[in-house]
Amino acid sequence: MSNLTTHELDSPPWLRVESTLMATARLVRSAFDVRLTPLGLNLTQASLIGYVAEFGATTQSELADHLGIGRAQIGSVIDRLQTRGLVERRPRPDDRRVWLVAITDDGRELAGRIAEVDAVLRAELRRGIGREERQALAWVMTRLQQNLATAIATTPPCPPTPPER
Amino acid sequence: MSNLTTHELDSPPWLRVESTLMATARLVRSAFDVRLTPLGLNLTQASLIGYVAEFGATTQSELADHLGIGRAQIGSVIDRLQTRGLVERRPRPDDRRVWLVAITDDGRELAGRIAEVDAVLRAELRRGIGREERQALAWVMTRLQQNLATAIATTPPCPPTPPER
DNA sequence: GCAATACTGTATGGCACCGTACAGTATGTG
DNA sequence: CACATACTGTACGGTGCCATACAGTATTGC
Numbered sequence: 001m002s003n004l005t006t007h008e009l010d011s012p013p014w015l016r017v018e019s020t021l022m023a024t025a026r027l028v029r030s031a032f033d034v035r036l037t038p039l040g041l042n043l044t045q046a047s048l049i050g051y052v053a054e055f056g057a058t059t060q061s062e063l064a065d066h067l068g069i070g071r072a073q074i075g076s077v078i079d080r081l082q083t084r085g086l087v088e089r090r091p092r093p094d095d096r097r098v099w100l101v102a103i104t105d106d107g108r109e110l111a112g113r114i115a116e117v118d119a120v121l122r123a124e125l126r127r128g129i130g131r132e133e134r135q136a137l138a139w140v141m142t143r144l145q146q147n148l149a150t151a152i153a154t155t156p157p158c159p160p161t162p163p164e165r
Numbered sequence: 166m167s168n169l170t171t172h173e174l175d176s177p178p179w180l181r182v183e184s185t186l187m188a189t190a191r192l193v194r195s196a197f198d199v200r201l202t203p204l205g206l207n208l209t210q211a212s213l214i215g216y217v218a219e220f221g222a223t224t225q226s227e228l229a230d231h232l233g234i235g236r237a238q239i240g241s242v243i244d245r246l247q248t249r250g251l252v253e254r255r256p257r258p259d260d261r262r263v264w265l266v267a268i269t270d271d272g273r274e275l276a277g278r279i280a281e282v283d284a285v286l287r288a289e290l291r292r293g294i295g296r297e298e299r300q301a302l303a304w305v306m307t308r309l310q311q312n313l314a315t316a317i318a319t320t321p322p323c324p325p326t327p328p329e330r
Numbered sequence: 331g332c333a334a335t336a337c338t339g340t341a342t343g344g345c346a347c348c349g350t351a352c353a354g355t356a357t358g359t360g
Numbered sequence: 361c362a363c364a365t366a367c368t369g370t371a372c373g374g375t376g377c378c379a380t381a382c383a384g385t386a387t388t389g390c
Contacts (some may be wrong), residue, residue, distance in 0.1 A: 042376085
């Protein structure tokens, strides 16, 4: 397989950088989720609370963009947090379409504990990885994101219905 | 419009390397999925076909481990591929518990096209990223995986039921 | 003013995956 | 041999996310 440029150094043929990346991402989510369960939260919820606690009242669409999930999903996430009294929805006088999602007192208190968990876990994850290595990692991934975005945007031929059934 | 979460201003305690990593992983999956839809496959299915085509008949548990998903899920994936005649299940005489999942002729042909798509996309993703940068990326992520594994394994306090409800 | 367009949040159905529990089979131990 | 234990694959319910379609509201053009 791969008659072209078989780097024998470059890891096993199958699971390569992209797969490693996806596996690592799954582990990141698992690790944060595990550490956040004592607070009754998952990573998405914690990120939302942290964001609102730091940047103030935000519309749902903005939150969806910042957290990287869809507008539909963000609604149910907020629903649950609102039921638990951690955030609240406030109308905005000048635009009656939107809700402003704001932190409550309970939410602010929880945000402190979230930040604590976050700091502890991050410190553990940094073991044996230098600062410039982390920055290089971030740089390469940003570059990768650009390439991925253009690759996804380049979907030329037959998106609608695959030749199945 | 670039919801990339990586301005150094935008990186306060919250969305940092870990978030970038997860967002990148999502994009990787999306990119492969988009390129594979013309073949009527998603990334998981394509990986399974590629693995079986290269390494021969394999039990479901081994496949689940190699693809990084659960034993339950791998069954339904194989079901669909089998229905389409891309793989087949063969019994193993010396162990009647297991199925050996093997590639069919149709599957082998499709595997060739999968490898093609894979090579093309990988080439696009490598743009502007040097070889040693990729290797450094892989190294850091491997190290990160180790730290993540130990972090997950270190879940001492209250896993069973969160203090809710 | 008034229609056309764009945007926000919601409802719905679907997908991929997980965790648990279970039946069938192999393997070890008395 | 009988029994307990370990392993394989499957069934089931639950979760997080997406894509689409929709109603309500703002904004733009005339």
